[in-house]
Amino acid sequence: MSDGAPPQRTPSVNSGFSVSGRLKSIRHALAGLGFMLRTQHNAWLHLAATILAAAAGLALRIGANDWRWLVVAIVMVWVAEAMNTAFEHLCDVVAPQFHASVKLSKDIAAGAVLITALGAAVLGVLVFLPYLGL
Secondary structure (H helix, E strand, O other): OOOOOOOOOOOOOOOOOOHHHHHHHHHHHHHHHHHHHHHOHHHHHHHHHHHHHHHHHHHOOOOHHHHHHHHHHHHHHHHHHHHHHHHHHHHHHHOOOOOHHHHHHHHHHHHHHHHHHHHHHHHHHHHHHHHHOO
């Protein structure tokens, strides 16, 4: 296409289950996560926090119930960051020039990540405090 638009995907005629199709989906998902880690500085902070929380959990030998809470908190932050990254990327493609509504939408999506990260931090404090004797 000469207008710069990406080529349109055509739906697959055979949309049934196949192992190769699932493997291709996993490759696409991993590529997306790789893009997020390469381009989003906050993803690096989330990765550091994930590693720190896991290391603290192992060092303090936290119980299974507390691991469940940590995993939920970690997953929620990563999901929020991934959705925010996808949303920001899509906004940048659809509206590359500045637009106040696009900025506001991106700010709201970033706010959702902040809410999730703060909730995860509170959960982390609630999980770790008893193990620290505080």
